[in-house]
Amino acid sequence: MDRCGSWDRLSDSHHLRVARIGEIKTYESTRKLYRHLDRGTGxxxxxxVSEHSGKWRVSFTVEVARQVPVTRTPxxxxGIDVGVVTLYTGASPEGEQVLxxxxxxxxxxxxxxxAHAQRIASRRQGPKPGVAPSKRWKKSNCRVQKIHRDVRNARKNLIHETTTTLAKNYDVIVVEDLNIAGMVKNHSLAKHVSDAAWGEFARQLEYKTKWYGSALVRVDRxxxxxxxxxxxxxxKATLSLDDRVYHCGTCGLTLGRDANxxxxxxxxxxxGTSSGTGRGGEVRPAQQKLVATAHPDEASTETPTFVGA
Ligand SMILES: [Zn+2]
Known part of the structure; x- marks a missing residue:
């Protein structure tokens, strides 16, 4: 069931009023959105309202007056290296690994x-032309959809947490301009690349750095x-993907590949951003080690909110 209406509103940070249905308690907090409405900034x-494999959700399209902060001095x-074993490795120009x-x-x-859930579903009576799917198939198919959804949500959440932490705590975030389409063609990498959702990471950084006044720098691939x-x-002339440690034959440096x-x-x-502080210039030393903390309400206005428990 899909239904839209402009008279849907939030009664408080945990209740949604929907026309004809009445008040519904939301599973996730909508505090951030509610505050915007309360203040009149949103x-x-x-x-x-939609239903997907047994879960009901409501997504809002919201207009928010966002105050764009003044661009900070760098x-x-x-610098962020996106990898397969370690998803994101962050280091400062001073050579310290900070993330x-x-x-x-x-x-x-x-x-x-x-695979297990799909095997079960495949043995049951699925939808065919002229034949209705069995109840047992529907049930097993629901389980398959649930695993897909859980993976998708967990992945999305981690990317949101990381990009928010970065955009809030750093002035300049440097990433490699990755050739994702080319990497997905390489089949041994393909699964992991899409798993890590590299493109989504860059996309989120793009808009979040604007929200928080930091800058995103893409380095030529x-x-x-x-x-x-x-x-x-x-x-080095060559470096195999399997070399997890970088060892320099000239100066003897031994360092993790991603950190390097x-x-x-x-x-x-x-x-590239040599405005004011140049390379090796007046850069704040020793940054605190970042622990990616959860911001459960951060994405509440852009990801669907679950209703009901
Ligand atoms: Zn060296």
């Missing part, structure tokens, strides 16, 4: 459960961030 343009710079987000491999672990030594600048790449990206980005 307006619900439309609300859509003091806190972070590490492990890849939870939601998809890989869920894959076994998914041909810049050899992984092959360059972050200590002496020597560029992240440092190079941070410096590259800093050189």
């Amino acid at each position: 307006k619900i343009v439309a609300a859509t 003091e806190r710079v972070i 590490e987000v492990a890849n939870p491999r939601h998809f890989v672990t869920a894959e076994k459960r998914l 041909f810049y050899p961030s992984s092959k360059t030594c972050s200590h002496c600048g020597t560029v 790449a992240a440092i190079n990206l941070a410096r590259q980005g800093l050189a």
Whole structure:
């Protein structure tokens, strides 16, 4: 059932009033949205109630007057290397690793459960022309959809948490301009690339840096961030994807592959935004180690809110 109406409104941060149905308690808090409405800085343009594999959700289209902060001076710079084993590795231009987000491999672990659920569904009477699907098929299909949904949501959540933390805590965020289409063609990488949702990461950073007044710098994809030594600048001719540790034959540096790449990206980005503080200039030393914290209400206005428990 889909239904839209401009008279849907929030009674408080946990209750939604829908025309003809009445008041519904929301599972997720809508505090952020409610505050916007209360202050008059936001307006619900439309609300859509939908059902998907047994869960009801309502999504709001909202107009929010957002105060765009003044662009900050590039003091806190972070380079982000996006990887497969470690999802996001962040380092400062001074060569300190300040962020590490492990890849939870939601998809890989869920894959076994998914295969099992799909096998069960395939043995049952599914929808065919002229034949209605059986109740048992519907039930097993529901389970398949649920695993898909859980993976999708967990992945989305992690990307939101990471990008919000970055956009709020750093002035300049440097990422590699990845060739995602090309990487997905490489089948051994394909599954992990889509798992990590690299494109979504960059897309979120793009708009969140605007929200918080920080800047996103994309470094040319041909810049050899992984092959360059972050200590002496020597560029290796080859570096296999399996080499998890970077070892420099010239100066003897031994460093994690991702950390080395992240440092190079941070410096590259800093050189690109040389307004005021140049490379190695007056940059704030020793940044605090970031622990990706949850902001459950952060995305409440852009991701569907669950209703009912
Ligand atoms: Zn070196």
